[in-house]
Amino acid sequence: MPVRASQLSQGIFKGKSCFSTAELNIDPTVVTPKAVQTLRDFGILVYDRVSMEAVLPMDKRLDRLISHCGPVTGHIFALLAVFNFLFLVFLRWMIPDSIIDVAVDATGPQGAWTNNYSHSKREDEKKQIWYTYRAKCLVKLLRFMFENSVGGQHGQVAGRSLQALTLSLICVSDCWADRSPLHEAAAQGRLLALKTLIAQGVNVNLVTINRVSSLHEACLGRHVACAKALLENGAHVNGVTVHGATPLFNACCSGSAACVNVLLEFGAKAQFEVHLASPIHEAVKRGHRECMEILLANNVNIDHEVPQLGTPLYVACTYQRVDCVKKLLELGASVDHGQWLDTPLHAAARQSNVEVIHLLTDYGANLKRRNAQGKSALDLAAPKSSVEQALLLREGPPALSQLCRLCVRKCLGRACHQAIHKLRLPEPLERFLLYQ
Structure with missing residues (x-):
């Protein structure tokens, strides 16, 4: 158990090493006796100086702060200190000890995440375990020093809150710490390192907590050679992350037509029946026309409607991708099929894009169609705008x-x-x- 402030002060005053790793329940390999000796010597100097000073009341402390920093800066620092304390109290109220214990158990060297990670025995994984373990020991040391410096019940609350905040940061970093060296090689396009890791027996289907594989990283980084090497060694071509993204979706997101072709050659599904992230909608949204054409050539439904996005043509009109709009219309996309009752013409009218308006009307868009709010495209156009004029010119009977x-x-x-x-x-x- 940690020593109390009175024991610490008596030990420092007498020159004894009561501030030891054994009493703090810290592994001596993490905080060495030499470090403890240095900390004790420094503590003696601080104690000698602080013990001679009187404890000032709060108003005197504020006056000293203002005299050193100026009135404006001093009041700002004082206000920040109050907010910091309130935030720690709020954090302590939000995060119970049970969650902190779960985080410690999950991220420790014998934790569940570590045991489930198949390559934790490798050198890089040993370093990560060491860093996590050392961070927890430092958290324990920080909490001990913070409680004794503040003192009382408020010190315990603040100390526990500080520990909870630091542990939460460690847990967040561990979500990315489980990225293996294979993930890093794929993300950076280092083909030789990737092939070396595969030859050493690294599992190509290793995923992070978010279910992101090395193939996802390679496709997102436009590294077609790395993606092909992973696929040739058995990588899952249709792996899905927790956000519903497939490697093909990542390839369309980055605009890599080469990665799209490779993935389709290895059997990637260009369109899922369930409502996952749609590759063709992502390609159209970002204006990657070549990726869109490859998907359409592989029998993707050109009028596939996603509930939150609509059809590819509707997405192209919403994001003003004129090239994609033109190509979709050429390939036979339904000019009036958008998102439920909203047509692509409604989307173009909202974006005030005259060129898209002309394209849609040339391909026979119905100007009188109304959406769920009962409004036509002309109703959505800005008054006296070029879009309104273009729609008014097309209102009459066509030639x-x-x-x-x-x-x-x-x-x-x-x-x-x-x-x-x-x-x-x-x-x-x-x-x-x-x-x-």
């Missing part, structure tokens, strides 16, 4: 040539882009039907 083009494309279906080339029409008519 006969426009009606014929829409009718032909509708008859040919979603594959009209390829079918028109097979009709062997005159070049001007073919270009007209293809919006060229």
Whole structure:
């Protein structure tokens, strides 16, 4: 058990080493006797100086602080000290001792996280265990010194709160500390180091607490060679994180068309039936047109609607990805299918994008469609804006040539882009039907 302040002061005054690792329940290999001796010598100097000073009341302490730092800075420091104490009390109230004990048991050298980690015997893992163990010992030492410096019940509350705060920071760091060297090599694109680790027997499907694999990291970093090496050695191509992201989703997020092709070659699912993070929606959202085209070429539903995002065309209009809008319309995306009753034209009107408005109306968008609030795209356009003018110009009946083009494309279906080339029409008519 930790020694009390009276025992500490008597030991320092008499020159005895009562401030020892045994009495603090700390491993001597962590805090060596030489460090304890140095701390004791320093404590004697501090004690000799502090013992000669009288304990000032709170108003005198504030006056001294103001005289040293100035009136404004002194009051700010005093206010911060009060807030700091209140925050520690609040933290102590929010985090009970049971949670602190669970965190200590989980992150210790014999904890559950350590035992479940298959490569903890390696040198890097030994270092991580050592750092975690040393941090806990330092937390215990900090709590002891803080309690004795403040004293009383408030000191115990503040000491426990300080321990809870520090342990919570350790637990947060441990969420990333379980990233293996294989994760780091994949994230940084170090192919030689990655292959060396695989040859040494490192499990390529090792995941973090958030279920992030090395393949996720390689795809997010656009490292196609690392991704291919992992896949060739048995990495799960459809692994899902706790956030529902697959390696293919990460590849579309980073815009790596090469990674998308490699993943699809190894059997990655381009579209899941469950509501996971959608790769094609992510590619469209970030404007990665090439990744979008690869997914569509692999039979992804071009009108796949995600409840929170809508269809890919709706996402493209929302984020003003003009190239993606144009390509989706060329490939036969439904021009009026958006997010429930909201159409892509509604999204374009909100974003005040005239170019997208022209594209949608050219492909036959219905200007009179109303959303769940009963508003049309014209109602959502800013008054006297270029979007409002563009919509007003398209309100009348379309030209006969426009009606014929829409009718032909509708008859040919979603594959009209390829079918028109097979009709062997005159070049001007073919270009007209293809919006060229």
